[in-house]
Amino acid sequence: MALPILHRANQPARRGENARDTALTAWNPLREIEETSRWFDEFMGRSFGVNPYNQGSMPGAPVIDLYESPEELRLFAYLPGAKKDGFDIAVTGNTLTIRGERVPLIEGENWTGYGTGIARAQGTFEAAYTLPVEVDAAKVRATYHEGVLELHLPKAETAKVKSVKVKVDAK
Numbered sequence: 001m002a003l004p005i006l007h008r009a010n011q012p013a014r015r016g017e018n019a020r021d022t023a024l025t026a027w028n029p030l031r032e033i034e035e036t037s038r039w040f041d042e043f044m045g046r047s048f049g050v051n052p053y054n055q056g057s058m059p060g061a062p063v064i065d066l067y068e069s070p071e072e073l074r075l076f077a078y079l080p081g082a083k084k085d086g087f088d089i090a091v092t093g094n095t096l097t098i099r100g101e102r103v104p105l106i107e108g109e110n111w112t113g114y115g116t117g118i119a120r121a122q123g124t125f126e127a128a129y130t131l132p133v134e135v136d137a138a139k140v141r142a143t144y145h146e147g148v149l150e151l152h153l154p155k156a157e158t159a160k161v162k163s164v165k166v167k168v169d170a171k
Contacts, residue, residue, distance in 0.1 A: 061127035080147035
């Protein structure tokens with residue numbers, strides 16, 4: 001029976017090793033796979049702007065900022081070039097879906113666009129986000145100004161934090 005490969009403990013690291021590799025642990029091939037996966041995700045994010053953890057469901061999904069107060073969530077979606085009346089916003093429980101379309105800055109048959117397309121995507125998009133709490137869909141408000149869609153998402157009564165005074169009796 002072969003014994004698992006063990007790393008050395010309490011010895012200086014050899015060239016090409018780091019201090020973590022000198023801990024006395026059994027070799028775990030899954031750890032190597034996880035580290036390679038994490039390295040690949042970081043590489044793709046830095047090189048191509050791909051974030052595997054983004055909840056947006058299509059390319060061109062808007063970048064968002066989400067803030068929470070005791071009464072509501074406030075979401076800012078950055079959508080330059082979108083038309084104000086072209087949004088379809090749906091809320092179900094704690095899931096928010098935003099659909100819309102961004103138009104090119106210049107349109108016409110005599111114009112050819114050049115660029116990376118990263119700075120400002122165009123075309124239709126759909127993005128679904130899981131919110132941290134349920135919201136009251138009937139009270140959702142939205143405004144769009146200078147390329148920023150602002151959503152006011154009031155929390156459902158069941159999601160609001162309630163303070164209850166508890167009387168403590170001494171024995």
